[in-house]
Amino acid sequence: MEAFKKLEATAASLQIANIDTDQIIPARFLKTPRSTNHGDFLFHDIRRQSDGELDPKFVLNTPENSRTQILVADTNFGCGSSRESAVYALFDAGIRCVIAPSFGDIFYNNSVKNGLLPIELNRSKIEDIWQTLKTANTVKIEVDLENQTIHLPNGTNYTFEIDAFRKQTLIEGLDDIDLTLKYSQLIRDHEKNNATKRPWTATID
Amino acid sequence: MSKPQTLFEKIWSRHVIFEREDGTSLLAIDRHLCHEGSFHAFDKLERENRIIRRPDLTFGIADHYVSTKAPELGNEEESLRIPIEKLTKNTQKAGIQLYGIGTPEQGIVHVAGPEQGLTLPGITLVCGDSHTATHGALGCLAFGIGASEVAHVLATQTLWQEKPKTMRINIEGELSPGVVAKDVILHLISVIGANGATGYMIEYAGSTVRNLSIEGRMTMCNMSIEAGGRAGMVAPDKKTFDYIKGRKHSPKNGNWDLALKDWRTLFSDKEATFDKEIYVKSSDIAPSLTWGNSPEETLPVTGEIPDPRKEPDESRREALELTLKYMGLTAGTQLKDIKVDRVFIGSCTNSRIEDLRSAAAIAQGRKTQVPAIIVPGSAMIKIQAENEGLDQIFIEAGFDWRATGCSMCVGMNGDITPPGERCASTSNRNFKGRQGPGSRTHLMSPAMAAAAAVTGRITDVRELTTVGL
Numbered sequence: 001m002e003a004f005k006k007l008e009a010t011a012a013s014l015q016i017a018n019i020d021t022d023q024i025i026p027a028r029f030l031k032t033p034r035s036t037n038h039g040d041f042l043f044h045d046i047r048r049q050s051d052g053e054l055d056p057k058f059v060l061n062t063p064e065n066s067r068t069q070i071l072v073a074d075t076n077f078g079c080g081s082s083r084e085s086a087v088y089a090l091f092d093a094g095i096r097c098v099i100a101p102s103f104g105d106i107f108y109n110n111s112v113k114n115g116l117l118p119i120e121l122n123r124s125k126i127e128d129i130w131q132t133l134k135t136a137n138t139v140k141i142e143v144d145l146e147n148q149t150i151h152l153p154n155g156t157n158y159t160f161e162i163d164a165f166r167k168q169t170l171i172e173g174l175d176d177i178d179l180t181l182k183y184s185q186l187i188r189d190h191e192k193n194n195a196t197k198r199p200w201t202a203t204i205d
Numbered sequence: 206m207s208k209p210q211t212l213f214e215k216i217w218s219r220h221v222i223f224e225r226e227d228g229t230s231l232l233a234i235d236r237h238l239c240h241e242g243s244f245h246a247f248d249k250l251e252r253e254n255r256i257i258r259r260p261d262l263t264f265g266i267a268d269h270y271v272s273t274k275a276p277e278l279g280n281e282e283e284s285l286r287i288p289i290e291k292l293t294k295n296t297q298k299a300g301i302q303l304y305g306i307g308t309p310e311q312g313i314v315h316v317a318g319p320e321q322g323l324t325l326p327g328i329t330l331v332c333g334d335s336h337t338a339t340h341g342a343l344g345c346l347a348f349g350i351g352a353s354e355v356a357h358v359l360a361t362q363t364l365w366q367e368k369p370k371t372m373r374i375n376i377e378g379e380l381s382p383g384v385v386a387k388d389v390i391l392h393l394i395s396v397i398g399a400n401g402a403t404g405y406m407i408e409y410a411g412s413t414v415r416n417l418s419i420e421g422r423m424t425m426c427n428m429s430i431e432a433g434g435r436a437g438m439v440a441p442d443k444k445t446f447d448y449i450k451g452r453k454h455s456p457k458n459g460n461w462d463l464a465l466k467d468w469r470t471l472f473s474d475k476e477a478t479f480d481k482e483i484y485v486k487s488s489d490i491a492p493s494l495t496w497g498n499s500p501e502e503t504l505p506v507t508g509e510i511p512d513p514r515k516e517p518d519e520s521r522r523e524a525l526e527l528t529l530k531y532m533g534l535t536a537g538t539q540l541k542d543i544k545v546d547r548v549f550i551g552s553c554t555n556s557r558i559e560d561l562r563s564a565a566a567i568a569q570g571r572k573t574q575v576p577a578i579i580v581p582g583s584a585m586i587k588i589q590a591e592n593e594g595l596d597q598i599f600i601e602a603g604f605d606w607r608a609t610g611c612s613m614c615v616g617m618n619g620d621i622t623p624p625g626e627r628c629a630s631t632s633n634r635n636f637k638g639r640q641g642p643g644s645r646t647h648l649m650s651p652a653m654a655a656a657a658a659v660t661g662r663i664t665d666v667r668e669l670t671t672v673g674l
Contacts, residue, residue, distance in 0.1 A: 026642065034245060106349055165225060194233065
């Protein structure tokens with residue numbers, strides 16, 4: 001997995017609450033293997049007009065935002081379906097960080113497993129960032145995971161919270177299966193103990 | 206005396222293998238259900254040359270891409286056949302039991318799992334699907350996970366988890382006539398919001414929940430994710446034990462008595478505290494439905510479409526205008542005046558025998574005014590419904606009686622609502638494009654959906670059930 005330490009990149013506002021994973025990637029694209037680039041599937045239906053052409057008003061369709069790596073979104077981003085393809089689509093379209101007041105919980109986990117940093121920030125701060133992003137065609141933001149800070153070009157700094165385990169996973173680009181296999185003996189002990197205490201769960205009748 | 210514990214804490218603590226200093230725990234997983242979408246996880250393990258640790262605790266069930274018209278494999282388009290065949294190949298290779306197309310155990314994973322006795326009180330159960338919370342109705346910790354976590358469970362039979370906060374939702378009183386579990390959960394989501402339970406594990410409690418059937422409890426737990434909660438659960442009771450006893454994979458012989466003794470300890474202690482408590486009176490709940498693109502946009506059937514001009518917050522006003530535009534609705538319209546183009550009765554939320562019976566009670570002796578399909582939650586439910594003669598009632602009324610699968614809830618098998626059409630649906634999500642690009646979804650109970658089918662518009666089910674009384 002690609003590690004995430006620090007990023008200075010163009011940011012874009014997506015001021016719509018409850019962007020669910022069906023909107024991030026419609027279900028008909030979920031058959032696609034990971035080896036195929038998912039970037040074109042990102043927001044596939046909501047970024048298009050009814051005639052199928054790209055909607056010039058959709059934020060990521062503007063030329064200024066073609067290299068956006070940071071999305072500043074609204075409440076409950078990534079709610080709904082557990083489809084990890086939603087993260088594949090964001091990642092393959094170049095997005096490395098999503099800042100929002102809250103996230104769908106499974107989406108949040110899926111992001112961390114793929115090197116995409118989800119940042120939870122109070123909505124009033126998000127509104128301030130939206131305002132800042134309106135001041136110029138392209139605005140660069142710096143996100144520093146090590147120090148848990150966001151720097152805006154106007155000099156404003158924010159700190160953000162992330163739990164230590166996820167932070168470590170992202171900074172080291174860690175595959176947690178490798179980490180877990182180091183606990184194999186503990187897993188075996190637990191299984192043995194469980195088989196004695198609750199045999200009906202240890203095997204299936 | 207030991208510290209009072211919630212039901213969740215009791216289940217959590219018995220599954221912790223190791224707790225890191227930062228509080229993240231390595232949790233043992235007792236049961237893992239896979240479906241066609243799990244191919245991402247199997248692909249990852251193959252790329253990394255990893256071994257599947259406990260194929261004996263893992264089950265494969267085909268549901269998302271299965272055709273409901275011609276269920277035999279080979280009748281679907283090639284692009285849909287591929288994920289089904291991948292599930293067969295991946296499970297065979299790993300020695301995982303598969304309930305594939307044509308087997309009597311097949312069904313929607315969250316319907317078939319409990320039905321086959323794979324879901325038991327006190328266990329941890331995961332599946333790469335957000336509606337896994339359904340299984341919590343039997344008193345277990347069940348939650349949906351993404352593909353990377355599916356791969357992690359396959360490789361280690363564990364998951365790294367941060368301990369969620371706990372929320373108890375207390376619902377007291379008798380439900381009014383025409384009000385069912387679906388109305389309760391839709392009402393709840395409208396009260397606490399689509400992210401009202403984010404970060405929480407929900408326990409549903411109170412006399413209303415106790416009085417619900419196991420099927421009704423499953424409908425409620427199923428939509429926990431629509432309130433942001435990753436898991437929902439109900440303490441197991443005699444109804445739960447009766448439901449489980451004798452099912453294919455339920456504990457047998459000596460194990461049954463041992464299990465029962467343990468299950469009777471699974472409840473929240475009287476003095477246990479929750480991070481949040483919500484109180485709901487069931488007398489406040491009417492037959493309800495969604496009108497927008499988020500499940501929190503729910504109103505009683507007697508309500509009207511809200512007016513964006515009355516919304517003071519600018520971004521919310523704009524969002525509301527966009528929603529009404531997408532849904533093709535005008536502010537002030539009575540919900541009961543809205544015409545529907547089609548009806549879908551099915552999904553892991555509402556496709557169990559009780560759901561089909563309540564829809565049949567409305568359909569009996571009436572005729573559908575719009576295309577309407579009924580998709581039973583499992584092959585077993587389909588047979589049971591046919592033995593009860595429900596299929597004949599539906600067919601005579603003009604409904605299309607289908608084979609089992611996820612179908613038009615998610616539209617992945619080709620059962621879709623065409624662009625611009627309005628569907629009265631018993632599923633769980635009214636998101637933009639969920640039932641197909643441009644589809645407009647109104648979520649409601651099976652009886653309400655059946656009522657919409659026979660009138661061609663949103664209908665208060667009480668108007669059809671009180672006739673002749």
